Amino acid sequence: MKGMNKVKNLKKIGFEQSKYDEIIKYLIQDNGYWLENDKWDLIEGIFIGKRIYSSRYIDFSSFENIYLKNELKYYIVYSFKEKLLKNSYIVKITHTFKYLLAFINENYSKYKSFNDIDKNTFRLKFRNFLLNNGFKLVGNKISSNEMNNIPYILDFIKDFYDDREETEKDICYSKNIQGAKIPASGANNTKNNQINFNEIPMYYRYTVKRYFKTRITKNSWSTCCEYLLRVNYFFDYFYTNGYNDEFLENICREDIEKYIFYTLNNRKDRAKIETTKYIAWIRTFLEYIQMAQYDKAPKREVSFLIFQDDIPKRELAGDVIKRAKFIPEPILKQLDNNIMDLDRPQYIPIYILLRETGWRGTDILNLRYHNCLEQIWNNKEQSYNYYLCGEITKTGIVQLKIPIRDKVAEMVQKAIDKAKVSSTEENNPNKYLFNTYEGKLKGKPLAKQSLLSTMKRLIEEKDIRNANGELYHFKTHSLRHTRAKEYVEQGMGISVIQQILGHRSMQMTVHYATVSENVLYEKWKDTEDLELFKVDIVSNKLIEVDTSTDDGENLIRYEYVKKNLDAVRVPFGVCFKASKVPCKQQMNHCLTCASFCTTTENIPEYEEEIQKVKSQIEISDKFGRELWAEKNKGYLKLLETTVEKVREHKLVHKNGKSREDS
Template sequence: MSGNINYIQPTQPSSSQIKWSRIKYVEMQEELKGYWADDTWNPNENPLKGSNDIRGVYIYFEGLPNILKTEIKYACYQKIITKEWGWVTLHQAKATKINYLIKFLQNCENLVSSIIELEVKQWSELLTSYLIRNQIFSQREYEMITKEKKRKKYTAKDETIYTFGVLYQTIFDYYDDRDEYDKDIWDLRKLNFHLDNLVDKNKFDFTPIKQDWLRNSSKKFIKYKLALVSTSLCRFRLYALVQFSDFIEQQYSSVVPCQINRHLVLAFLSYLKSQNFTDQTHHKILTSLKDFLEICSREKWLDITGIQLFYQDDFPRYNRSRTPKYIPESVMEAINKNLEKIPERVDQRMYLILISCGMRISELCNLSMNCIKQDSSGDFFLQYYQTKMKKEITIPITREVTIIIQEQQQKTKEKYGQDVWFLFPSPRRKDRARGKQSFIKNINLLIVENNICDENGNLWHFHPHQCRHTVGTSMINNGVPHHIVQKYLGHDSPTMTQVYAHIYDQTLKKEIAKYHDIRVVNVAGEVVESTNPEIDNNLDLHILKKKVLAQSLPNGSCARPIILGECPHANACLTCGDFRTTIEFLEQHKTQLESTKKILKNAEEKDWQRHAEMNKRVKDNLEKILNTLESGNQ
């Protein structure tokens, strides 16, 4: 490859621009040891390869100036030790692109001594020119289904440019010693926020805010709001402030905080109208800006006049639909009928879990590998973290859903190893959750290709949140009490659940009384100790399980693991070690004991030894069960 890079005078760095540090550089060098310090990375000698008989591409660092060489090596090494890249990613997916970058940087020796001397945008422009000139520039096209049910093609960034951006950010972050809140791009993981790990969801980028005073006050505002509301709501607040910054840049470029007045707000109203936002988005942007200016004035972060800036009439009215957007039964049946046509089995499993459990898509994508628990009755529960409500939730799940999750656990471990955390990891990075976009795209492609329409003949457009509305509506329609639906969906207040229906007052006194004694007894009359006492001792969960899941036995339940297959003991539950029962079945056991005694007496009189032997075991076990249940009920 040929072509020298013409010198371009870099822009004057801003006051926050990070400088190269010799101390940091030396620390980088000291961290690169053994294989990672070599100038040639042989894929067959990489310590990550193990005994796998697979081929990879060599990476050659020769010819790079020492500082650039160390920085690129260090960035790649960091991706390895953080487990964002593995052997396959490094030597098969990235190696050729990294070699392109090295050739490119060899021509930049007279331009810079360190990667961070130019901003990433400048590097991108230079690298793009280089790749085009050497005929190795490549952009991948992919297809999505729009809300208008039309196929639309998008173009992805050249993979070499994308890889450089990732490495650049790693190097930049290493030289940057500032507090995370002082940076222009926050990594919420470093701020210890429990959030979803979807692509680009863990970063807050303040760089689009062009005015220093607005950017600095926006950081204070978002830091304050993060302690009070969800990260997704804070992300929209930041989006609204970017819109305000664009407006100021275009129409009031020299304005300072003390000049923010009603006249400027009126101009912003006109600006928003010209941007063709929906009334709902328009309303939310104004609400966010009003909140920002009021808090900045109250906390004295900005010198803003005390006069009223906003009035009720400023906010456009919009009809927020309170009708749940559930999936019609005919559409659901058609999707289920054609689900196996989706090439990715993982997308099939994701859909089946969503439509069964009613969780949000971000919660599904962020499920942990160990997300299912079993109680002493043999029933399964799903545990996951709700980022919107900032709490962990536990819900009962059917055995069919349990099988689906167990199948996904097995496939994930086979592909990513035993130490993987996510049930649905990203295809490229096992330390990240799988993104939602490919899932949504594949379900909508299935709908388009199979012409799945609603009752009016309109092609259905799928969105994951419809599954949540479907579950809520179905539970209400099947008579599940309002507060049980509220707990199952993890709603913070009854008002949120009322989206699905208006429910009459109901009581669960009988159910609560039954579960005051929630001890579980086996056929020997022994109390079964739980491996998950936090589940077995939770009264609410038992009521929830009773209302959501049907019990498999009329006098108890079976704790036989699903993976063992169907039960081999036909009609022999009271002599089976997998049988479990509780106080709520006391009367059934008393009735069955009297019946068994009569059968046993008849068998003994007629000398039916085998029949008598089996019924004697049943009688003995029933007496032990009754003994234990009644002793705890007195």
């Protein structure tokens, strides 16, 4: 047994030595500047290039322990080169070196790596050391953020020496996980570039990490970070209130009731949509680990622990969207007319594309110059049409192509040409169309927040105000809602709008499918002008209609249709045959014909027709026309059955190989 342990220890020593050699190799970069010099000059071209807070140097010369010094150097250089920390924050951390050195000399002078130091012990000792040297406590923390953050250096070094798969580590970095859904702008700071499991109790840490491994490539990275916050909150509540290891396996309804009561009271002034996650997401987590038979899952059925009624009611997605702020037409015209006066011209084409397409800001910023513009042959017009091509990351559409006007395509082509000239493998490795070519965010798309700031300055300069006389507040997503509204008002079908906007479901598109108050008024005015139903407001009796007038003729025609005609929705129109006359083709059409062939290319037509038929059924039900509703329901069933077969077989032809299934 001792022999085996000795072999393991030798392997561990060998492994740690090889990792330490990696650190040395990394520090040899830039002609050995980082390794050989203990006093780094901030104004050097290979470093920050300027003074920060009047500081010019980062001085490591006082560190006598060469191993810890080189690990600390590696942390600083790597964080600088990979843009994990702001340059100003790096300089702030180095201000703590005087205290850190004295602390290390007192407690860890003989250690050969930060990896050998227990973080919790280090944190406690370092806090006491600082208190003994004049620092004060604010709550449970030292009054200096830089001092409080020193222990995170241990996390970084321990992660470096940890050779396990990324999702098995206590800290997972997004850049090291293949398939992680990272936004185009990246995840570049400690708030969103990592998922840190260190706050999860050790007893349950493996369980939580195993669960997150199932989600980390399915949900966006930001959603995973949010999810961990809720799980942390859940465990923190129970451990803070005296529960111990194994509490989860034996948890009962009474325990959950206490948690829910605390959560709802603790978050009573917070947004309900967020509070809901502290209960609903926990239920999802517990349900999964129970169904997957994790050894530390609750023994009781989760359905008996957390009830549906426990979850606070929140606004539905549709309700949130209905409250979305469409840009009023007068303001929209002012923005469009003044957009060329933006003080940062590189954002002009971004705004124009947001207006033209209705895409999300992140989708426009994610465009790549080598594949974002394409010409596709149009048989009907006998010419090539321009299409904008991009990845819709939120809904997982790898490449969406939508038509754009020639003038807009010309603008995109100019941006492409400019990007090609300005881009190198070093400053734009991902070939972003709207790239940042220098600075901390070099190689990332232009920032959406910078666009908003630029638009805000334009609004102030041009004095663009809302109906209340206040300067207009601009949001990029408002352009998306506004463009969707324009599509609807132009008569575009819902299924086509869904494809252009890159929605996952038509239901989401329907929420966008509204019209402006002006168009609503015009439609209402049209019906008012008909005056089909004239009522004496005194006697509440119908006034006799003069059938010789246009109004009377309209009313008579409506009543005739209502009583005698089917008015059944059919492809490309409505059938107005007499209700007593049978018709074999009215509900069958070509769909059941032996010569009929349909493919996946026709799916948008089916989807549009299905929506129209459903609308017709709603009207029929509303006015009590059971015959209309019944026949349209039959037609709807035929449509839905057919499109289901098309999706399954790709091609449906009764005289083809799928005939027996048709």
